[in-house]
Amino acid sequence: EIVLTQSPGTLSLSPGERATLSCRASQTVSASYLAWYQQKPGQAPRLVLYGTSSRATGIPDRFSGSGSGTDFTLTISRLEPEDFAVYYCQQYGSSPRYSFGQGTKLEIK
Amino acid sequence: QVQLVESGGGVVQPGGSLRLSCAASGFTFSSYTMHWVRQPPGKGPEWVAFIRHDGSDKDYTDSVKGRFIISRDNSKNTLDLEMSTVRVEDTAVYYCARGFGEFPYWGQGILVSVSS
Numbered sequence: 001e002i003v004l005t006q007s008p009g010t011l012s013l014s015p016g017e018r019a020t021l022s023c024r025a026s027q028t029v030s031a032s033y034l035a036w037y038q039q040k041p042g043q044a045p046r047l048v049l050y051g052t053s054s055r056a057t058g059i060p061d062r063f064s065g066s067g068s069g070t071d072f073t074l075t076i077s078r079l080e081p082e083d084f085a086v087y088y089c090q091q092y093g094s095s096p097r098y099s100f101g102q103g104t105k106l107e108i109k
Numbered sequence: 110q111v112q113l114v115e116s117g118g119g120v121v122q123p124g125g126s127l128r129l130s131c132a133a134s135g136f137t138f139s140s141y142t143m144h145w146v147r148q149p150p151g152k153g154p155e156w157v158a159f160i161r162h163d164g165s166d167k168d169y170t171d172s173v174k175g176r177f178i179i180s181r182d183n184s185k186n187t188l189d190l191e192m193s194t195v196r197v198e199d200t201a202v203y204y205c206a207r208g209f210g211e212f213p214y215w216g217q218g219i220l221v222s223v224s225s
Contacts, residue, residue, distance in 0.1 A: 035211035044204055044215035045154060088153050092210040096170050098156035
């Protein structure tokens with residue numbers, strides 16, 4: 001079973017700063033099937049990145065992704081007020097067929 | 110535009126049954142794999158089940174195998190989740206979602222609360 005572990009649990013930053021969120025898998029994950037989501041209170045998750053580094057429709061270019069194997073990163077280059085939310089990574093491929101990380105809360109410092 | 114609207118949630122006693130539905134519009138429903146994803150209060154999302162575009166393949170997360178059944182009606186553009194022998198730990202917001210490797214489209218979610 002692939003377990004995705006995200007760190008840190010909470011990240012406190014100010015608008016304009018750079019955010020780096022980590023997702024570590026217990027086994028190798030295909031880079032083609034590693035995605036990131038943003039979730040705000042009371043809303044469904046919103047796809048941000050797929051295939052490790054491809055931005056979903058409408059996602060600004062301050063969001064970028066990298067990684068391979070078991071270590072993946074979501075970077076937000078200059079935080080805007082609307083970026084503060086909870087972020088989840090997700091993989092497809094191995095048992096369970098789909099799994100999510102436990103989330104990183106990005107909060108305003 | 111793509112719209113997914115869940116219905117059928119509510120409060121159910123442990124051991125009881127509930128049927129969730131998802132009405133899809135804005136795309137050719139019969140061409141896409143569909144999923145149910147749930148999110149317990151204060152926790153991250155958990156994939157529950159998927160069904161291929163034509164119903165030819167289905168899969169479930171281990172914790173619901175033998176208790177939940179996913180189905181679809183491509184003539185009515187609906188996706189269902191039949192939940193039986195429910196447990197307290199099935200309490201969550203249930204989302205229907207469209208996608209294959211990732212989930213670009215989600216419904217607004219429906220709350221299922223399992224409580225005596």
